[in-house]
Amino acid sequence: MKNLQIENIVETILVRSGSSVQVELEDFFPGDRFAGGKYNFGTHTITLYIEEIKAQCLQLFKSLDHFEDYLEVVFAHEIGHAEDRELAELVQKMNETNHDFTRKGIALNIEENAWNYARKLIPQNLHPFMDTIIHYSLQPYYEALEVSA
Template identity: 60%
Template structure:
């Protein structure tokens, strides 16, 4: 039942975005990171890691009451990467950079671009809910750059 609901949510957001990205669902992220989703440029594929998304939702909101909305936000963010017209150029620029700070700034720009796109796909969700997830996601980037959190709204 939950798998069917997830597939419907994915189909709805793909339709709303017009994206042709492929989507895979996995139970767990295979690495050490705590990633809920990952976009692969080479294959134009988004992989969502359902158990990590559940854990992230629990960590941030202390319950799974809003799991489907949380999943929608994560997926919309990954679609944002897939549809980012600047992503290839930013990734190339990051690869060419010898300066760690510049790489961190580019990484932040990549994430901000994806979040800006995601927000446009989620007008039906409570903005405070969405922005709490965004701020939580961007906080490590701001800390690395020793920046004050930017108002993303």
């Protein structure tokens, strides 16, 4: 997929959201995590890691047939972080607590907030597809808290 197509997808979702967040496209996440996107609260910037998103799509769906939809969902989720009015307060609470279980619960809350916002940006016909992504995205948080989804 050419960068122009990716930029068009990003622009469409960005306009739909009404967000003022800045967006950068990179190939790979610089750390050792398997991150498709990252929201930077300090700079109000989302960075999308295109090759990581492709790898995630392949891992979950075994092909790139749904890459464009997958990209939309990942980007909508990152916009969910950018537009989360509770994010600053939740991050502060997470940084202030020494209780690991509480920290993990707050991390789950942050992710659920982003997914709930993202759901508003994704067309209804893609919600079953999105639900699969959400399930796999939240699974490690539920496992860390030893609860089921």
